[in-house]
Amino acid sequence: MSSILVFAESTDGKFKKTSREAVSYAAELGGDVTAVAFGDIEQSELESLGNNGAGKVLHAGDDKLNQGVIQAYASALAQAVEQTGAEIVVFSKSSLGDAVAARLAAKIGAALASNVVSLPDTSNGFVVKRSIYTNKAFVNVDMKEGKKIIAVKKNAVGIKEDGGSATVESFSPDLGDTDFAVKITKTEKAEGDVLLPEADIVVSGGRGLKGPENWDMVEELASELGAATGCSKPVSDMGWRPHHEHVGQTGVKVAPSLYIAIGISGAIQHLAGVNASKVLVAINKDPEAPFFKAADYGIVGDAFEVVPKLIDAVKASND
Amino acid sequence: MKILVCITHVPDTTSKISFTDNNTKFDSSGVQYIIGPYDDYALARAVELKESNGATVTVLNVGTSETEPTIRKALAIGADDAIRVDAFPENGHFVAEQIAHIAKENNYDLILMGRESIDYNGGAVHGMVGEMLGLPSLSPVMTLDIEGNTAKMAREIEGGKEYVEVDLPFVAGCQEPIAEWKIPNMRGIMTARTKPLNVVEAVDTTEKTELKNYELPPEKGDCKMIDPDNVEELVDLLKNEAKVL
Ligand SMILES: Cc1cc2nc3c(=O)[nH]c(=O)nc-3n(C[C@H](O)[C@H](O)[C@H](O)COP(=O)(O)OP(=O)(O)OC[C@H]3O[C@@H](n4cnc5c(N)ncnc54)[C@H](O)[C@@H]3O)c2cc1C
Ligand SMILES: Cc1cc2nc3c(=O)[nH]c(=O)nc-3n(C[C@H](O)[C@H](O)[C@H](O)COP(=O)(O)OP(=O)(O)OC[C@H]3O[C@@H](n4cnc5c(N)ncnc54)[C@H](O)[C@@H]3O)c2cc1C
Numbered sequence: 351m352s353s354i355l356v357f358a359e360s361t362d363g364k365f366k367k368t369s370r371e372a373v374s375y376a377a378e379l380g381g382d383v384t385a386v387a388f389g390d391i392e393q394s395e396l397e398s399l400g401n402n403g404a405g406k407v408l409h410a411g412d413d414k415l416n417q418g419v420i421q422a423y424a425s426a427l428a429q430a431v432e433q434t435g436a437e438i439v440v441f442s443k444s445s446l447g448d449a450v451a452a453r454l455a456a457k458i459g460a461a462l463a464s465n466v467v468s469l470p471d472t473s474n475g476f477v478v479k480r481s482i483y484t485n486k487a488f489v490n491v492d493m494k495e496g497k498k499i500i501a502v503k504k505n506a507v508g509i510k511e512d513g514g515s516a517t518v519e520s521f522s523p524d525l526g527d528t529d530f531a532v533k534i535t536k537t538e539k540a541e542g543d544v545l546l547p548e549a550d551i552v553v554s555g556g557r558g559l560k561g562p563e564n565w566d567m568v569e570e571l572a573s574e575l576g577a578a579t580g581c582s583k584p585v586s587d588m589g590w591r592p593h594h595e596h597v598g599q600t601g602v603k604v605a606p607s608l609y610i611a612i613g614i615s616g617a618i619q620h621l622a623g624v625n626a627s628k629v630l631v632a633i634n635k636d637p638e639a640p641f642f643k644a645a646d647y648g649i650v651g652d653a654f655e656v657v658p659k660l661i662d663a664v665k666a667s668n669d
Numbered sequence: 670m671k672i673l674v675c676i677t678h679v680p681d682t683t684s685k686i687s688f689t690d691n692n693t694k695f696d697s698s699g700v701q702y703i704i705g706p707y708d709d710y711a712l713a714r715a716v717e718l719k720e721s722n723g724a725t726v727t728v729l730n731v732g733t734s735e736t737e738p739t740i741r742k743a744l745a746i747g748a749d750d751a752i753r754v755d756a757f758p759e760n761g762h763f764v765a766e767q768i769a770h771i772a773k774e775n776n777y778d779l780i781l782m783g784r785e786s787i788d789y790n791g792g793a794v795h796g797m798v799g800e801m802l803g804l805p806s807l808s809p810v811m812t813l814d815i816e817g818n819t820a821k822m823a824r825e826i827e828g829g830k831e832y833v834e835v836d837l838p839f840v841a842g843c844q845e846p847i848a849e850w851k852i853p854n855m856r857g858i859m860t861a862r863t864k865p866l867n868v869v870e871a872v873d874t875t876e877k878t879e880l881k882n883y884e885l886p887p888e889k890g891d892c893k894m895i896d897p898d899n900v901e902e903l904v905d906l907l908k909n910e911a912k913v914l
Contacts, residue, residue, distance in 0.1 A: 361827070361828075366827075380823065380845070386893075388749050393764060398696060404708065417831065418824075418831060419800075419827060420796070420805075420806065420807065421805060422804075423802070423826075424796075432797045433694050434882065443792075445784075445792075445808065445809050445824075445826065445827065446827075447709060448785070448792035448796070448808065449766060449792075449795075449796050449806065449807070449842075450796070451796070452761075452765075452792070452797045452799075452800070452806075453792035453797070453799060453806065454792070455762070455793070455796075455797060455799040456762075456765065456796070456797040456800035456801050457800050460877075461877035462761065462763075462791075462793060462877070462878075463877050463878065464790070464791050465790055465791075475879075477881055479884070482788065482790060482883075483680075483787070483788055483790075484684060484787055484790060485886070486686040486885075486886070487686045487688070487883055487884065487885055488883065488884040488885075488886070489880060489881075489882070489883050489884075490880075490881040490883075490884070491878045491879065491881060491883050492878065492879040492880075492881055493877070493878055494876060494877055494878060494879060495695075495875075495877040495878075498738075528803075531805045531835055531836070532805050532807060532833050532834075532835045532838075532839075533833060533834045533835065534831055534832070534833050535831040535832045535833065535834055536831070537826070537829065537831045537832075538830050538831070538832075539829040539832075545827055545828035546828065547825070547828070549829050549912075551913070560910045561678060569884070575914070581750065584735070585889055593811070593845065593846060594825065594829065594830070596845075599682050599706070599787060600706050600845065602706065602842070602860065607913040608907065608911075608914070610911040616771075618683050619682045619683075621716055622682070626888075627910045628911075628913060629888060629907065629913050631907070632902070634747070642738050642892050643889075643892070644889060644892075645892045646889075646890070646892060646893065646911065647892065647893050647894075647895060647903060647906060647907070647911075648892045648893070648894050648895065649894070649895050649897050649900065649903065650894065650897065651897030652897075656897050657898060658905070659897075659900045660900045663900045663901045663903070663904045664904055665693075666901070666904075667901075667904050667905075667908065667914070668758025
């Protein structure tokens with residue numbers, strides 16, 4: 351059986367949902383799946399990747415590997431490729447995943463396809479479908495070279511759970527000073543429980559909300575729904591909300607089950623970042639707002655009246 | 670300091686995306702081309718660094734002659750000279766090989782790119798070039814300051830940021846708020862006409878991926894409108910029809 355490697359990203363000792371998607375994707379490819387995990391992670395968490403289809407986890411637990419050390423991860427993965435004889439390496443698309451996958455591709459001379467949304471069609475070559483033009487189109491590409499790196503788009507594959515448990519092996523890659531040339535001096539984590547790029551529901555506000563002081567109701571709705579909060583570009587440009595909440599072509603691209611846009615006009619650049627969502631809801635006082643053309647459900651009304659009512663309705667349905 | 674800024678020539682963000690020739694070619698009729706928005710941030714920061722720290726800024730594009738107006742715009746914004754590698758940018762790997770080749774010949778102190786292209790959204794060229802040159806690579810970079818031989822940066826991580834330090838030279842993929850986009854002024858546009866734009870041949874690479882065909886996403890259905898006085902209906906539909914709550 352062919353050997354497949356997965357870069358299993360974690361934050362604060364927990365695997366990201368997208369890492370479980372990547373492991374599930376690798377398992378679907380059919381082969382011996384080995385996940386590579388870095389930093390301080392507990393044994394039970396490591397084993398839990400077995401539930402998603404990993405047979406083995408190579409764990410490089412050195413403290414130096416806790417943070418996003420791009421070069422070190424790429425070097426370590428290249429060694430893991432060598433060690434396992436893997437022909438395919440699976441990533442989940444993320445700011446870190448992209449950076450590491452690119453270096454690894456150049457290092458081991460592999461073909462790279464990112465934003466992949468399908469399993470390969472191997473009837474004639476090794477053809478995967480990629481999302482391009484910021485979700486406006488797809489392209490089918492044949493990955494020719496022997497070794498292949500696939501970065502899977504978020505929410506494009508389901509997480510499989512079969513109750514398995516992975517065997518964990520400690521892994522000590524040979525890393526040098528150049529792998530740690532970039533010194534991480536400080537890390538700042540956003541507040542809030544739900545991270546925007548991973549959220550299953552997103553409540554987002556635009557310039558129609560008039561000012562930062564009006565975000566209480568956005569946050570309350572988000573908290574009732576267990577959602578993350580997002581915003582349009584002008585809102586983050588004006589400093590009403592932090593930059594990491596900026597959704598769209600030039601910001602975070604989200605693909606939640608549900609995206610609720612409040613007081614956002616629906617400019618094409620905003621839609622580019624959200625149109626991979628399963629269901630789009632628009633709340634806008636202007637019936638001609640372009641968002642209604644893209645949305646599945648719409649309410650024409652004043653956000654300051656509609657949102658409080660919606661919060662009550664969600665509360666009532668949660669009870 | 671010598672700064673290289675790599676720019677893409679991409680359809681304007683409002684372009685309608687469609688394909689011709691049995692879905693094997695991008696339909697460029699009526700499409701306006703721009704500097705990739707992320708690359709535009711990188712360029713703006715490079716021009717600021719030129720003003721504050723003293724530097725020469727070279728822009729590089731891998732593309733056919735059609736991209737020259739886009740390159741001239743970068744010169745008008747403040748780059749000193751430009752290089753065009755005369756080839757169709759078939760994929761990220763091909764582009765990275767070209768950039769690495771130029772960089773090896775010119776010893777830049779800083780190579781700035783966008784975090785990703787807005788056509789193929791690969792987010793890969795900076796990492797590949799870094800690896801090919803044996804230099805550190807970082808992306809997405811949100812702030813960049815240079816003191817002496819050291820750069821201080823903030824890099825976006827999911828749900829937050831990370832502050833890093835690294836010695837020059839290195840490769841960075843940029844995004845906002847690293848700088849504000851610059852609009853060329855009249856003087857810039859005039860001087861851009863006479864700034865050097867060198868056209869060079871591409872180096873050979875092995876092809877690692879081959880494009881088969883394009884697809885468009887399925888058409889969206891109509892938007893179901895809900896009475897603002899009956900928001901309970903929305904919650905009910907999200908729960909029982911769309912099944913997302
Ligand atoms: C190259 C480029 C890249 C860009 N990238 C992005 C991007 O990544 N993300 C992004 O978001 N934008 C991006 N933009 C900007 C984009 O074009 C729009 O300007 C922006 O999305 C508009 O933000 P908005 O909808 O919040 O504001 P507006 O367009 O001002 O819309 C506000 C909306 O609120 C409604 N409204 C007002 N009052 C109320 C009320 N009381 N109740 C309900 N509704 C109300 C109005 O009817 C209106 O529809 C980009 C632009 C360019 C040129
Ligand atoms: C018709 C058509 C066919 C294409 N076919 C393919 C294909 O088969 N496979 C494929 O992967 N891509 C293909 N491309 C995409 C093209 O190669 C990309 O625009 C780009 O050159 C590399 O893609 P990327 O998304 O990986 O770049 P990214 O890694 O997202 O780019 C990051 C940064 O690298 C720099 N950069 C990227 N491209 C260039 C460039 N050309 N010149 C200078 N700097 C650059 C920019 O600073 C950019 O912000 C095609 C494009 C078109 C229009």
